[in-house]
Amino acid sequence: MTRSLAALDDLLAAADADAYCIEAGSDDSNQLYLSGFDAPDPFFTAYTGEQLAILVSGLEYGRATKESNADAVARLSTYNYAERAAEDGQAAALAGVYADFLADLGVESALVPERFPVGVADGLRDRGLAVDVDGDDVVETVRATKTEAELDAVRRATAANEAAMAAAEDLIAAADVADDGTLVIEEDGETTSLTSERVKEEIEVTLLRHGCALDETIVACGADAADPHDRGSGPLRAGESVIIDIFPREKASKYHSDMTRTFAKGGASDAIGEWFALTEEALEAALDAVEPGATGAEVHAAVCDVYEDADHPTLRSDPDTETGFIHSTGHGVGLDVHERPGLNPRGEELEPGHVITVEPGLYDPEVGGVRIEDIVIVTEDGYENLTADSPVELVVQ
Secondary structure: OOOOOHHHHHHHHHHOOOEEEEEEOOOOHHHHHHHOOOOOOOEEEEEOOOOEEEEEOHHHHHHHHHHOOOOEEEEHHHHOHHHHHHHHOHHHHHHHHHHHHHHHOOOOEEEEEOOOOHHHHHHHHHOOOEEEEEOOOHHHHHHHOOOHHHHHHHHHHHHHHHHHHHHHHHHHHHOEEOOOOEEEEEEOOEEEEOEHHHHHHHHHHHHHHOOEEOOOOEEEEHHHHHOOOOOOOOEOEOOOOEEEEEOOEEOOOOOEOOEEEEEEEOOOOHHHHHHHHHHHHHHHHHHHHOOOOOEHHHHHHHHHHHHHHOOOOEOOOOOOOOOEEOOOOEEEOOOOOOEEEEEOOOOOEOOOOOEEEEOOEEEEOOOEEEEOEEEEEEOOOOEEEOOOOOOOOOEEO
């Protein structure tokens, strides 16, 4: 499986455009993917179908010539950027430089992503270029189908994620229960409260040792766990569900993983136990529906069927519900932790090489929350579950 920009070529041909252009830093995943260049400050990329060219500062020129995907690399100084900026201001200077750069490539019309800077687009139009918007985000569609090298990067990130999840579970398992029901641990000869923050620290340290990092993670207990995106804070308590959702990024490749497990120290309420068993059933139903040609909508419907049959509300059965199954079933994972394809009522067709999460869950502030999330690769005949060896067990003794 090799990277193909055929869909981008087709888009340019259909739109009768000369180039696809992006102006952004590498924190924009489409820029990173298309250019292959990791730089924090915005730079300009133009793909014509015939070649890929990038325009960078002098600071980045050397690295860009060695590391990027570009067939041609140009510097801002080639177009007298500093002099133009001193005379006309930065915005006008950049627009003029970009216009001249595109003229050298023979580009008179360009397609740009929806988030392309308005000021830059207007500046190019003022200089005679036709600039139209790609409303379908074709580069993200291209990114959704991973090459073998990309899949290996996700596998490595997932292995790190599994190690971090195991470290978090071990920390909970090692904890004792204080008289007030909170969890405590012995560290450096002292008894301290086991908090969401302490578990997050363990997760982050483990990920760093495996070449990954993350900006934040979820360790949410009790009522906090009833909000799917509550990061969690404060002491963890015995008998309550603790949702741990880890979504790291491998430092070298920039590719993500994503995984969730739910734990309860010492035991759980009957309601949480029932929810956990039902969510396992929903997970299996969703995985059974994953295959090339199926749609994300069909996978999502499989989860809704399980929950609705058990008389739990979903957003399908009640769009205004605030309890029950209150999110989509999953999403694509790659350079972004949330990308195409979606496993939701509008979810598109799944294809070999797609990487998706499958993450059913149930939530109610009066009870807590339960979520189980695996990450899988869609294959030619089904799927490969990258988290298949990570235990799905609620009770931690």
